[in-house]
Amino acid sequence: MGDNLLLRHHMARLGLTKTGLARELNVEIERLTGKPGTVSDRTVHNWLTGKSVWPSAKMRISLKAVFGCTGPDLGFTPPAKSRPVPETDVNRRSFIATAIGAAAPAVNAPRRIGAADIERITARFAAVVASDHRHGGRRSIEEQAVAFADEALALQESGSASQRVRQQLYGCAAAFMSSAMWAAIDGRRFDSAIRHHERAAHLASMSGDQGIQFRIWSHAGSLYRHMRRPADALAANDVARGLPITRRDPMFASLAHARHAAIHGLTGDHNAVRHSISRAQDALIRADANVPRPVWLTAHYDQAELESLSLAAFLALGRHEDAEACAHRSLALLRPHMQRSRAITTARLARAQLGQGDLDPAVTTAMGIPAALAEHPRVAGMLDRFGTALRGTAEGSSAVRTWHDFIEDTRRTST
Template sequence: MTANVTLSAHMEAAGLGQAHLAQRLNDHIARLYGEPGRISDRHVRNWLTGKTSWPQRRQRAALEAEFGLSAERLGFTPPPPRSRLAQLASAAPVTTDPLEETVRRRKFAVTATSLAAASLLPPQAGARPRVGMNDVKRLETAFLDLVASDNTHGGSVSLETRALAFAQHALERQKVGTATSRVRSRLYYLAAAFSGTALWAAVDSRQVERARTHLHNALYLADLSGSSQMKTRLWLHASLLASQEPGGMREALDAAYEARSTYACRSDALLHSLALARLAGIQADAHSGEPRLGLAALRNLDGAHEAFQRAEGNDARPAWISFYDDAELEGLSALVMTRLGRHEDAEAHLHRTLGKLRPEYRRNRMYYTATLALVQLRQGEVELACSTAGSVVSGGHAPTGRTSQLLARFGRQLTAAAPGSRYVADWKVRHPREGEHRT
């Protein structure tokens, strides 16, 4: 049994509870079939939990009328097709009662006539619902919730799926109702924001192909919204995505340069600081092939710290950049230093990061703690490194995404650094999953 997170996300985006949705679906059935619907909140609950994976025909029609999406795109799974012989064998027998047949024909004729007449009526003013700032605010609240979930739990298939469902809902609002240009621009922005969150979730779990699809869609939507801030975010994600692919460092650098050159970066010191810190990280990662990039990374990192000091703390900024504070800047600085082989400097930055991180940023704390373990191991502090790495996997929360991959790397480097030692044996016994080779 698999929960239908897609339907759940669409309900959440539309502000619909189970009972409210059931009522609206019954209204759709009455309009479509001329008979009252009998959907209850129990039916909706069964759909959400996955107990019912394919609603009945009338229920599907009502759901599609409500959300403007097919049942499959709402997260339902149709049953496998049966053979033609089985379909004929299970078909309802044709009635032989003349009275019942007459009633059925009369009812069909009345319904068909009514539908035909309705189709000839001129469209009435206000027939399409008005889409306004209340719809936008509900989606903005949903986006804040997704950002908080990512900060706590990290990227996951569930986060990716929910974000895509919200993006689709934002676009559907454009189709089903009338709206001002301001509202339309904001809906495109939110569709891009949700797509960007799906992109980040795929990047965090190293699902490169899915991430590329999300990136292309999100950039298109950001163009429609006209938001330079959103383009900055997406190009920064694009740089990390490209850096995960073999031979992708040139593309990663170009994407990071593109993020740095946006109007938003030129006009907001905080965004400029983030873009410079991410560019420095990419340059440090690529410096072995081009030594000059190491010096450029240090210059850009200094620029990131200077821009951060200039940033005005009370400026209105998008929700997605709320993670970027002095703790995160220290963490990004540590990544630059460790990629340049300056492990003592990296460790100092990491201790400052872990001392400043906000409590709710659990995903980042796990990631930077795993990074600290690797840095300590590379300085020959095997026992301390094992203790640090152990604190990540014994904290009651399973590591995911990049953190899980960092711990897998730690296990491999520990085996190489201290082969046959009790530390390696103890790590493999206590944390066998984190010792596996992962790509």
């Protein structure tokens, strides 16, 4: 029995105290099981001191959701006489078993599948969306979403249901796959994202749910934009823009036009960017806030996100002054829980300031991103590109030395 230094390191990396880690784990356990977690400071203390060396499978899944690491990576030691099951297998099997147990008791018994089952699955989808906004890009979110999609499809075989309920189950499965797709995009796992898109699009076509079809094809547009394939991105986003739901609800139309603007930025078409942003803004103004909409849309899209997508478009065009203005407006409007979005927007702001020759303000802005968020794959890539651009602009300057020292100090702290 000894001190668990690896766990201490990872807690310090995320700035977590014993109480903070216990709180995070209880949230993840509730998302996993549907019941509040009971992790206490004492539980964490026992891990740190080595009194408890191998948490339960449920706890290891929750720890991985928080840290993105397996049990051994966190300093835990499996029992010598048992063969440790890979975390990915435990993760997938436990999520499916637990979720089906909570969402569909006696799943093998003949029964009628109804609205209550859909409501329970929908609540889990809301939790996946919330986890994505808090953590973003984690492989554990991707795996969780895939497991819940499997759960929704398993219910198809567990009993009788009306055609409407079966379509809703396909819609739930498609929704989870779209979240898996987005987590893969955000984590820069583009091959996985493409595979998830294929499955999500197939499930959505069977659901008849235009809202989730919009999400999937809009995500595809974002996927190809991040892969710097603007022709494919425009084609995918055109599928989303062409759905009837964009004519019925201006909120959907606004998001479609805003993402089109960001894609047009890659093509260098200034007029198309301006036109798409204008259409997005007009549609957002017309959108009735009292109309019920999917949780994935209301939790994500608003004026702050429109400004963020406009920022991406103007940066791609090299219109740095316009980009900076959009960044400041987005940061002022972002909801408090959108910490990953705040880090992404801040990184873009630093690039916009650099593009205007404001070296010291740009470095100060980039250094202001919290260390834990700077490790997010998407943010880390943006900061790497910022450093490259800074050196290319002002090699040998005090700003470059400040940035170099900051990066070196950050690396020493994290090792």
